[in-house]
Amino acid sequence: WYQRRVREAVVSTQSTGRGASKDVLMEVERNLQDAMNVARNVLLDPFLVPGGGAAEAALAYRLIEKSKTIQGVGQWPYRAVAEALKVIPKTLMQNCGVNTIRTMTNLTAKHATGGTSWGVDGDTGDIVDMKTFGIWDTLQVKCQVMKTAIETAILLLRIDDIVSGVKKMS
Numbered sequence: 001w002y003q004r005r006v007r008e009a010v011v012s013t014q015s016t017g018r019g020a021s022k023d024v025l026m027e028v029e030r031n032l033q034d035a036m037n038v039a040r041n042v043l044l045d046p047f048l049v050p051g052g053g054a055a056e057a058a059l060a061y062r063l064i065e066k067s068k069t070i071q072g073v074g075q076w077p078y079r080a081v082a083e084a085l086k087v088i089p090k091t092l093m094q095n096c097g098v099n100t101i102r103t104m105t106n107l108t109a110k111h112a113t114g115g116t117s118w119g120v121d122g123d124t125g126d127i128v129d130m131k132t133f134g135i136w137d138t139l140q141v142k143c144q145v146m147k148t149a150i151e152t153a154i155l156l157l158r159i160d161d162i163v164s165g166v167k168k169m170s
Helices: 002-016 022-044 054-067 072-085 087-096 100-112 139-169
Strands: 048-050 118-120 127-129 136-138
Touching (some): 022 139, 048 054, 048 139, 054 087, 054 100, 072 087, 087 118, 100 127, 136 139
Antiparallel strands (some): 048 136, 118 127
């Protein structure tokens, strides 16, 4: 029903020539659609993980710890994925204007002491416990993002193998 309401508002705005522009109303419609999708995802798969980069930071820490138990080049994939996961909290830190290196070190220290829900406050850049702060992400979306990222990396590696194979043959 909300799509019909937004379209009616767009038509009435166009006919009267007053009020919000069509672009603003379309943005409102897109935001409502996103909110409805989040609500649907939570109802269908009601599992949440701490937001603010906490899940990514915790997973990165665990992968780095796992890589320390592996000898030789076998540890490199673990470290590469861990570094890629750290991009999310680092981006939040950069957007807040805090010292990224110092703050990332503090976040890693929190995860090293056993905390898995420590993340970045997107307003201040402080390291906070996302459970008490009340910032959550849906597990379904996190899993899909991870799957897509890994599938993309595999695809790029396959393309690289094909291209490098063609160069060797020439």
